[in-house]
Amino acid sequence: MVMSRVFNPMSLRKICVGVFANNQAGDYASSMKAEKLFQRRVILSETAFAEIMIWHVPAPISGSIHSYKYRLAYVIRGECVLRYDNEAGKGDHRHINGREEAYRFSSPRQLMTDFFEEIRRWSDEHADD
Incomplete structure (x- = not known):
């Protein structure tokens, strides 16, 4: 079935370079005894999904002032069009339309609200694509 090929986790590693391909979050999580709070893949359509991972970490990662690591x-269709993450050294930011811009993190709940609102906006803007 085509969907299983599109949604293969290993293909996601190749697609979202810098978010899923670098195992930094996993390495950080294991070395710092992070607690995984949320991990889910949400199928949004036959050709689209959201992948969400949030950890509570014992100390802020470099570039952040809160105790969460997320991506x-x-x-x-196999292309990562929107990403939110707080890669060590870069702090909280998002990638959209080929740009990287700062993101103001307040809580995991607000992060997910903002992310899904941005998905809605992106989908509305690209409805004819």
Whole structure:
């Protein structure tokens, strides 16, 4: 079935370079005894899904002032079109339309609200694509 090929986790590693391909979050999580709070893949359509991972960490990672490590990605037809993450050294930011911009993190709940709102906006803007 085509969907299983599109949604293969290993293909996601290749698609979202810098978010899923670098195992930094996993390495950080294991070395710092992070607690996984949330991990889910949400199928949004036959060709799109969101991948969400959030950890509570004992100390802020470099570039952040809160105790969370996260990565969220919106993937359509095998292309990562929206990402939110706080890669060590870069702090809280998002990638959209080929740009990287700062993101103001307040809580995991607000992060997911903002992410899904941005998915809605992106989908509305690209409805004819």
